[in-house]
Amino acid sequence: MFKSKIFMVLLMFVLLVSVAGCTKDESSSGKASKSGDSKEPVTFSYYNAASPGKDMNTNETVIGKELEKQTGVNFKVEYAVGDINTKIGTMIASGKYPDLLVPDAALPKVLDAGAFIELNDLIDKHAPNIKKLYGPYLNRMKDKDGKIFFIPMEASQGFIANPNIDQGAFWVQRAVLKEAGYPKIKTLDEYFKLIEDYQKKHPEVEGKSTIGFTALTYDWRFFALSNTPNHLAGYPNDGGVQVDMKTHEAKVYGNNDDTKRYLKELNELNSKGLFDKEAFVGNYDEYLAKLTSGRVLGFFDYGWQIGQAEDNLKNAGVDDKRYMALPITFDENTKDQYLDPPSFVSNRGVGITVSAKDPVRIIKYLDNMVKEENQKLILWGIKGETYEVNDEGRFHRTEEQIAKTSDEKFREDFGSKIYEWGWPRGNGLYADGNAWEPRRQAEVAQMSYTDGDKKLLEAYGVQVFSDLFAKPEDRPWYPAWSVQLEEGSKEQIFSQRQTDLQKKYYPKLVLAKPSEFESIWTEYKKEYNALDVKVYEETMTKEIKKLIDLAK
Amino acid sequence: MQMESRVTEEGIDTSILVQPKKSKEIFIKKMMTQKALIAMSFPFLIWLFIFKYIPLWGWSIAFQDFKPAKSLLDQEWIGLEHFKFLFTDPNFYRVLRNTLGMSTINLVLGFVTAIGLALLLNEIRHAKFKKLVQTISYMPHFISWVVAASIISYSLSLDNGIVNIVLLKLGIVDEPILWLGKETWFWGINGVSDIWKNVGWNTIIYLAAITMIDPEQYEAADIDGATRLQRIRYITLPSLKPTIIILMIMNLGYILESGFEAQYLLGNPLNLAYSENLDIYVLKYGISLGNFSLATAAGIFKTVVSFIFLFTANHIAKRFDQPRLF
Structure with missing residues (x-):
């Protein structure tokens, strides 16, 4: 009687240990479809250590939905909670990373750990738009062996001062x-x-x-x-x-x-x-x-x-x-x-990790989002809804639009919060002379003045x-x-x-x-x-x- | 709590083991009768081995120029380089001084106040009032240091701080004092904050020990006409002695753990010279700079010092024939 009880206890213990040991993280996603051209829906994971935010899927937002329509890709977005060094340290220790990672100040640790894959070939073959946008800075993105491991946060295109002082x-x-x-x-x-x-x-x-x-x-x-x-x-x-x-x-x-x-x-x-x-x-x-x-x-x-x-x-x-x-x-x-x-911050950026199963589709997604029309969608929004264009082609916002686009809830639902920072992007001026981001457009700044x-x-x-x-x-x-x-x-x-x-x-x-x-x-x-x-x-x-x- | 109760059990255990008869036969017989207990303790031994002994292997990185990307075999061995960095940095001695200073203050004040409060609480006959006092004194233990530090720094602030307002109203000072700006006062402020936060909690173990005292002793003392103070002096305190000494020995092992949150959150440029302790130093020069080897080296140093303190204290207790850990 007593013996069997001990046996049961031991058995329970052994079972517990083995179960815990065998639980594999099934969350690493992205089917291993090697075809980069496919528009088949797929979900990748994304972690942003640069800012706090609400964890959600990109296709729950207006911008994300549109980008999913273009590429079939959805991202499960997670943000930093607490100390990023600890969180990134845990990732490094376990060797399990999200597909796309913004390590912020912990970047050197991630590079040291060899967690990012080399992007040179991917950019050459699949990312003409990134190549164009980051063109002037490509050399500064390379490490001492000429390899690119991450894409810095933004690439300035011409200079425009912020109308308000944020420095x-x-x-x-x-x-x-x-x-x-x-x-x-x-x-x-x-x-x-x-x-x-x-x-x-x-x-x-x-x-x-x-x-x-x-x-x-x-x-x-x-x-x-x-x-x-x-x-x-x-x-x-x-x-x-x-x-x-x-x-x-x-x-x-x-x-x-x-x-x-x-x-x-x-x-x-x-x-x-x-x-x-x-x-x-x-x-x-x-x-x-x-x-x-x-x-x-x-x-x-x-x-x-x-x-x-x-x-x-x-x-x-x-x-x-x-x-x-x-x-x-x-x-x-x-x-x-x-x-x-005009500056180029080369020690912050976003990179594809060794855990990503389909880097081609990810780089294509990033490449697609830096097209000027998508950058306008991300930063300015939708014409007639969040901005207006006058006869000379200048972008501006009405008072209501300014109020609307500065509302936190709207920014979250629309996707501005997810997409504005933490993905490859430009800054400065578009080819048509408008400011890359609304807050730098003089018309918008003046409209919001009290x-x-x-x-x-x-x-x-x-x-x-x-x-x-x-x-x-x-x-x-x-x-x-x-x-x-x-x-x-x-x-x-x-x-x-x-x-x-x-x-x-x-x-x-x-x-x-x-x-x-x-x-x-x-x-x-x-x-x-x-x-x-x-x-x-x-x-x-x-x-x-x-x-x-x-x-x- | 858990830890403390285990200690008392161990105390009883040792008294059994010190029985004079110690032949092999008895030992095996005892093993057989206790096989269920031994089997039950196995999982914990395994746990102890996996989580406390195997990680000791990680100490090796203190002697390497550790880079997380490389495998263990590719790491560069640099000997005692990191220890050299520690022991030649004048800042290291400053933080060591602060660590020892603050933990000694916390230790002494902590013991005195906890025992004092426990004795006082024990003398209260009004049950409801006793419960109220206990609840109020436990409460700060359950708020996080982040909140506690805000409360403390607000109370000590120049304009709105309750401390300055009271002192001014009573006419004790002429102008408000910048409490957190006086570097040499920091140890005291830290000590008092620590007591405010933990004194209630620390009394629990003593109150538990007091309930174990045989009430007949008190009755006998009553009959002999002992006053309250005499009862405390001659019954309660001597009965608490084993608990006090064991806790003291264990806490001496933690002498280099003066806490982290309080110093980190209450520290500021003005009191930095006295508020920075070993843990903050390790965070700054080890983990923040990605220098895990240095952090490990500091960890080893701490463990060695703790060991020395623990064994010395235990040895002294043994010499004076007092209850001890092992």
């Missing part, structure tokens, strides 16, 4: 400008003076103290503080280096006079009580809440990081508390370079906000932050250590008594120079020269 800028509350009579502000001194004067007159907002100037320093977003000196000195967002326009020499600026000058200004600002005491303790949410509260008069940040705060203020209709972006530099005659030059926006634009005599900023100079290597440093290399460790050191010293430098600033700076510079600066600069210079050669 770096010094922001100032509109009420401040209004009270000062919309002055032209160019230098950092003028900017801080403007804030100081306003703060003196309005020390409190709704019972709470006004914050003159704040900074975003939380976690990886710390670069919003450490990048600022570079912009003030007239450089674009090239990550950790300043690249000389003539010699193309890359130099770090974390220890140079630009950084010192900016931190010294902040230090003085702090001694006047204008700097936000909590700037170094608050997290990102608290930062956004602060901006939305209307207490903050000015700050430096990248437009894409403050979207939530701006939207909330806009929706609440408090125009005075909204912010305006200004191209501030150290000196009068420094030309500002806040706007991104009365407050229009008043500001009028006061400064410009059509759109980016008109205040200087045109970007030609920088074929841009952006230098997309140079991929080898995992665990000296250069990469330098970057990490540099950030650590800056996180430790910048708060000290800003919050110190002005008399102590010099000695702390000397201490910081000594520690900084003890890092592998040379190795990092040499590698960056080498990579940048390589990029310039490729662009020729």
